[in-house]
Amino acid sequence: MAQQSQVAAGMPPIARLRPSQGFLVWLGVAPFFVFALMFLILPTGYLLVGAFQDPNGNFTLANLGDLFQPSILSAYWVSIEVSAASAIGGALVGFFLAYAAVLGGLPGWIRPTLMTFSGVASNFAGIPLAFAFLATLGRVGLVTTLLIKFFDFNIYSTGFNLLSFWGLALTYLYFQIPLMVLILTPALDGLKREWREASAILGASTWQYWRYVALPVLWPSILGTTLLLFANAFGAIATAYGLTGSSLNIVTILLYAQIRGDVLHNENLGYALALGMILITGLSNAAYIWLSGRARRGLG
Amino acid sequence: MKQSKIGAWIALVVGALYFVVPLIGTFEFSLRMRRGAYSFDAYRVVLTDPRFQATFGYSTVLAFATIVVGVVLVVPTAYWIQLRLPRLRPIVEFITLLPLVIPAIVLVFGYLRIYGSSSLLPMTSNERATDVLLMFSYVTLALPYMYRAVDTGLRSIDVRTLTEAAESLGAGWATILFKVIFPNVRVAVLSGAFLTFAIVIGEFTMASLLDRPAFGPYLQLIGANRAYEPSALAIIAFIVTWACMGLLQVFGRGTKALAAPAPGRVK
Numbered sequence: 380m381a382q383q384s385q386v387a388a389g390m391p392p393i394a395r396l397r398p399s400q401g402f403l404v405w406l407g408v409a410p411f412f413v414f415a416l417m418f419l420i421l422p423t424g425y426l427l428v429g430a431f432q433d434p435n436g437n438f439t440l441a442n443l444g445d446l447f448q449p450s451i452l453s454a455y456w457v458s459i460e461v462s463a464a465s466a467i468g469g470a471l472v473g474f475f476l477a478y479a480a481v482l483g484g485l486p487g488w489i490r491p492t493l494m495t496f497s498g499v500a501s502n503f504a505g506i507p508l509a510f511a512f513l514a515t516l517g518r519v520g521l522v523t524t525l526l527i528k529f530f531d532f533n534i535y536s537t538g539f540n541l542l543s544f545w546g547l548a549l550t551y552l553y554f555q556i557p558l559m560v561l562i563l564t565p566a567l568d569g570l571k572r573e574w575r576e577a578s579a580i581l582g583a584s585t586w587q588y589w590r591y592v593a594l595p596v597l598w599p600s601i602l603g604t605t606l607l608l609f610a611n612a613f614g615a616i617a618t619a620y621g622l623t624g625s626s627l628n629i630v631t632i633l634l635y636a637q638i639r640g641d642v643l644h645n646e647n648l649g650y651a652l653a654l655g656m657i658l659i660t661g662l663s664n665a666a667y668i669w670l671s672g673r674a675r676r677g678l679g
Numbered sequence: 680m681k682q683s684k685i686g687a688w689i690a691l692v693v694g695a696l697y698f699v700v701p702l703i704g705t706f707e708f709s710l711r712m713r714r715g716a717y718s719f720d721a722y723r724v725v726l727t728d729p730r731f732q733a734t735f736g737y738s739t740v741l742a743f744a745t746i747v748v749g750v751v752l753v754v755p756t757a758y759w760i761q762l763r764l765p766r767l768r769p770i771v772e773f774i775t776l777l778p779l780v781i782p783a784i785v786l787v788f789g790y791l792r793i794y795g796s797s798s799l800l801p802m803t804s805n806e807r808a809t810d811v812l813l814m815f816s817y818v819t820l821a822l823p824y825m826y827r828a829v830d831t832g833l834r835s836i837d838v839r840t841l842t843e844a845a846e847s848l849g850a851g852w853a854t855i856l857f858k859v860i861f862p863n864v865r866v867a868v869l870s871g872a873f874l875t876f877a878i879v880i881g882e883f884t885m886a887s888l889l890d891r892p893a894f895g896p897y898l899q900l901i902g903a904n905r906a907y908e909p910s911a912l913a914i915i916a917f918i919v920t921w922a923c924m925g926l927l928q929v930f931g932r933g934t935k936a937l938a939a940p941a942p943g944r945v946k
């Protein structure tokens with residue numbers, strides 16, 4: 380197959396024999412670029428430019444400065460905390476699950492089952508996911524009532540509340556863990572059995588094997604995927620909105636309220652809010668792409 | 680070795696509990712509508728609700744339109760990039776990843792400003808035009824998945840040889856595209872289509888902010904006002920997601936296009 384296409388590439392292809400079509404060649408990708416311009420570049424660009432303008436269209440940095448008022452800062456901060464908690468939790472649990480399925484010596488049917496289920500669960504998000512957790516861990520949810528009934532233990536008397544920070548983080552794990560499993564499983568496949576055998580022959584303990592062999596190979600994948608999970612949670616809104624309505628002060632819900640009714644009383648400050656979000660998700664995605672490039676090279 | 684096996688089982692059991700218990704909890708809750716006995720009343724109420732039928736139907740139609748437009752946009756582009764403009768590949772791939780980087784709520788914010796009622800192209804001024812705008816929003820959301828699926832499909836066939844063979848037999852570009860290329864990437868296109876459907880059917884943010892009567896905003900409305908129906912809807916949504924992913928597995932067997940899904944969209 381590869382040989383065939385090499386041969387094909389070596390021959391003067393018929394399609395290239397008409398050099399006069401330079402303009403027509405570009406026409407082939409024109410619809411895509413028009414689409415990208417209309418629905419990605421221009422809308423985002425409009426917000427980015429607006430973030431640096433006052434209501435009269437003059438250049439200003441005041442909007443960016445205004446982001447540092449306590450209510451907005453706390454919205455960003457809660458978003459960052461929820462995203463970080465769910466990303467780190469999702470990465471840890473996802474890592475152990477992927478590890479168990481790939482290297483844990485479990486029966487063969489476990490892995491494909493886990494992968495299929497992860498595909499479903501990572502796509503089961505948004506409002507239905509909020510409903511599921513309300514029915515399970517809400518005040519009259521199944522787990523809450525069973526714990527009271529059989530153990531006389533009310534999780535709500537411990538200060539737990541599903542409609543709060545930890546409740547949201549716990550709910551986000553439902554799509555974060557499967558995403559980690561899906562991305563990390565191929566990376567774990569890259570750990571060669573011989574490395575483990577070689578280090579065992581050289582007298583390395585399991586801990587030494589992980590510390591000096593496996594983790595140095597895996598860390599770009601683990602860290603990169605954690606950052607991807609972080610961005611994933613940071614841009615999320617529907618789950619939080621379905622769970623808590625507009626009561627939780629996270630940045631996506633603040634932006635939703637701003638779009639709906641200009642709650643900040645400054646259109647341009649709304650654009651700056653969006654700019655801040657793009658910066659945060661953009662940076663973590665860029666780091667993910669950079670790290671996954673490293674991971675690919677590391678695994679050869 | 681034995682110890683690590685026990686650890687693996689523990690990890691798996693804990694994971695399975697975390698994922699299965701909410702489903703059981705939701706299902707149990709959805710059966711509680713009739714006092715004192717389990718029943719499917721909540722499902723009956725939901726399924727016979729005209730608003731459920733209307734919004735689910737609306738989102739289904741929108742999902743199909745999204746898939747058609749997405750395929751028509753992505754397949755020729757990916758084909759042309761592979762055949763004639765490989766140097767554009769990094770740019771196009773970067774653009775297709777943008778919807779994962781820019782949160783959906785930010786995108787729709789931009790749409791409302793650019794296509795608002797006082798703009799040059801006021802797509803939110805009447806309902807049909809807003810439907811079109813929402814459809815293009817969904818094409819944008821699905822772009823990363825659709826492009827990756829189709830691109831992987833195209834890489835696994837010999838695009839150049841197929842094109843040259845067709846050209847030497849006198850086929851025009853439309854014939855090449857629709858009778859040669861499309862049938863060869865059918866599986867990849869189907870994979871992208873099922874994923875798109877799963878993304879679009881319950882999407883909340885964009886539909887809500889563009890104020891269209893889609894399934895996502897309906898879910899939110901019921902969630903805010905009813906007790907048992909939301910659980911029934913969650914189970915229905917889970918079954919729909921499961922069906923999409925199941926079909927994707929069935930059709931996508933052998934292609935690894937979609938090994939890593941899903942950041943950032945319907946959530």
